[in-house]
Amino acid sequence: MKILYLGADAQGTTSKHRADALRRLGHEVFHLSPRSPLPNWKLIGGLSVRLGFAPFAPLLNFCLKQKMKGKDFDLAWLDTGAEVSPSFHRWLKKRGMKIINYNVDDPFSSRDGNKWNLYRKSVPYHDLTAVVRQENVEEAKATGASKVFRVYRSYDPVAHAPVIPTPEEVQKWSSEVSFIGTWMPERGEFMARLVELGVPLTIRGEWWQKAPEWERFKSAWKGPSILGREYILSLQLSQVTLGLLSKGNRDLHTTRSAEVPYIGGTAFCAERTVEHQTMYAEGEEAEFWSSPEECAEKCFKLLCDEEMRKRMVTAAKVKVEAKGLSNDAVLKDVLNQLKLSKP
Structure with a gap:
């Protein structure tokens, strides 16, 4: 099947991982990033929250159509799709394409201001709307979705495969308790308290300096976000990895909830949710x-018992694989909802 894939295309992004998974399933994938004509991602990101993507829609629509000239597709797969306007959805439909929107974000929450305005107006044009929160199922239907499919977030069996570290990498990336992720308002006090309780913590990610509690935990911050092999090494060589959720996004699990156990080497210690x-x-x-x-308390327990950690790491990997939470398995299930799984 020929698939037009619209989503972030940078190496290390989960969008790129999903496009690659569709290729592994045997499909011909033409991958375009809707934001590629726009300069300076951080500036555009801030403007999108305040204004939405409507002001940029004419430019984005024109550029996408130019890149698609002379090409035909059976399916348009929109990964998140915040930038894609209703008019572009109608244009895709006129060209005979089915449309699947797959969104691991929370486009029906109020956290991101006007960012999701175009998405919500476009929901009625989706042949399938895939979401990762139970609340999003009814919210999508109320917005006009014709068919909604709820999935769990997934790991990538290729991008997240364990690696064999060099001695230099072991020295550089080894840690006791680690967290990789962006600062959010609810996370600063939590990290500060862990440091005060004596947890040997390593934090990597963006914007932590903005936290009011920064002085209380800045000794734990070791640098910005990491991707690719460095991301794998940082998790694999940590004895314990924390799983924090986004309250603004109403998370009850995250992509890390699947990635960390699959990568292995580290015990997963996460917020208790259903x-x-x-x-x-x-x-x-x-x-x-x-x-x-x-x-x-749980971190200290895990750090003090290597055999328990090893058993937990092994059992978690067996479970995440058994639950079918790889990109390949989840995306095949999504395609099956429209009977499109065969290449």
Whole structure:
């Protein structure tokens, strides 16, 4: 099947991983980034929250159509799709394409201002709307979705395959308790409290200096976000990896919830939620917590018992594979909803 794939195309992004998974499933994928004509991602990101993507739609529509000249597709796969206007959806439909929108973000929440305005107006044009939150199912239907499919986030079996580190990499990336992710308002106090409780913490990610609590945990921050091999090494060589959620995005699990156990080498110690408890057996395949004090207690327990960590790491990997949470398996299920799984 010939697929037009609209989504971020940078190496290391989960959008790129999903495009590659569709290729592994045997499909011919033509990958375009809707934002490629726009300068300076951070500036555009800020403007999109305030204004939405409507002001940029004429330019983006024109550029996408130019790049698609002379090409025909069976399916348009929109990964998130915040930038894609209703008029472009109508144009795709006129060219005979089915449209699948796959969104791991929370386009129906109020956190991101006007960013998702075009998305919400375009929902009625989707042949299938795939979402990762139970709340999003009814919200999508209320916005006009004809068919909604709820999925769990997934790992990539190629991009997240464990690596064999060099001695230099072991020295550079080894840690005791780690977290990779962006600062959010609810995370600053949590990290500060862990440091005060004596947790040997390593933080990597963006915007942590904005936290009011920065002085209390800045010793734990080791640098910005990492991708690719460095991302794998940082997780694989940490004894314990924390799983924090985004309250603004109403998360009950995240992509890390699948990636960390698949990569292996590190015990997954995450916020206790119904979905995390559905994914993994507490105390056997992962540890969960509901407060910084309980998190610290669980971290110290794991750090002090290497054999328990090893058993947990092995069991979690077996579970995440058994649950079919690879990109290949999840995307095949999505295509099956429209009976499109065959190349």
